Amino acid sequence: MRPTTPCGQPDLVSIVVPFFNEADGIQLFHQTLRPILDSQPQVRFEVICVDDGSQDHTLEQLLALSGLDGRFRVIELSRNFGKEAALTAGIDMASGEAVIPIDADLQDPPELIAALLAEWRRGFDVVLARRVDRTADSFLKRTTASLFYKVHNQISTIQVPQDVGDYRLMSRNAIEALKQLPENQRFMKGLFAWIGFRSTTIDYVRHTRASGKTKFSGWRLWNFAIDGITSFSTAPLKVWTYIGGAGAVLSLCYASFIVLRTLILGVDVPGFASLLVAILFLGSLQLISIGVLGEYIGRIYLESKQRPTYIVRQRYGVADES
Structure with missing residues (x-):
């Protein structure tokens, strides 16, 4: 009681x-x-x-x-x-x-x-x-x-x-x-x-x-949700380690495939479209990961000011x- x-x-x-x-x-x-x-x-x-x-x-x-x-x-x-x-x-x-x-x-x-x-x-x-x-x-x-x-x-x-x-x-x-x-x-x-x-x-x-x-x-609720997640979890930061690792493995596999194909079939003219897609995709991932880092760095910046x-x-x- x-x-x-x-x-x-x-x-x-x-x-x-x-x-x-x-x-x-x-x-x-x-x-x-x-x-x-x-x-x-x-x-x-x-x-x-x-x-x-x-x-x-x-x-x-x-x-x-x-x-x-x-x-x-x-x-x-x-x-x-x-x-x-x-x-x-x-x-x-x-x-x-x-x-x-x-x-x-x-x-x-x-x-x-x-x-x-x-x-x-x-x-x-x-x-x-x-x-x-x-x-x-x-x-x-x-x-x-x-x-x-x-x-x-x-x-x-x-x-x-x-x-x-x-x-x-x-x-x-x-x-x-x-x-x-x-x-x-x-x-x-x-x-x-x-x-x-x-x-x-x-x-x-x-x-x-x-x-x-x-x-x-809706915009304020979205920002409120981001605040809630970044306040009590570092998972959004950790996930980019796994995404980067998976991308590295896929890139290595694709590079091995290109080398083998070149050795067997000879030099081939690479496709412009596939190259552009790959660059845009990886660039977008990098920008997203920078944005996630920015959310956490922004919180550190605001907290460091120690404003009431x-x-x-x-x-x-x-x-x-x-």
Whole structure:
């Protein structure tokens, strides 16, 4: 069983919510979340709302919401750093004994919070929320997501649970372990999986987006997938050793064939088309391999700068821990 909180105080649970241009859905988010929080009188809640450089009225509405409901606290970042950075900022600011990241679009149902807390009280450090029905997502998104999980888990030693997003519960022990990971280019699903800890899974049906539209275009999802693979696997680098070795063997075999044919049949005029194809094919392979090297070198370059993952412009209702 999980240790009890000292002095008989109710457990403090932090809910971390990144926001980026979500002004149209903030009121609905609050209306949906408030009764769920009220239904857990044995728990104290803080809702860390991270404004990730929104360009609409998201910040103003979050501040108004914070004034109406003291459980809502607002972190304003200096610009748009991306969801992974905003999520990191919220987790860093959270002071609860458990932390629950959730999106503001209500695709991941807040009604699951009670079940997450129940499993946490049973002694689990991490409670995963797994999507068993993703019909709310497009066919292309479901297909590419499934392909990504399969490829990532095949080539990486860290297994990212399939159909599990950021929505989960993490104990304070897990959060403190996560905060020790210093990298700037963050693939949070992989970092969540890397820290380990005793975990369990709860299944749920993913809802349609309550308002607004997704901020992840196909191009951003592609780059996100590359970040995920290069963050936890060097297989893309290793594979070119085998491709180069196979090419060398094939080249040696073909050279031997040419020598034997010349000795038996005499000199033959080489075909221009076959020569051109061979040059273009090998040149393309070299460019691809350089591109893969570039991805890893680029990550090294960015990490070597040691820039902060995010910069906070202002905190509203959150105590400064510095």
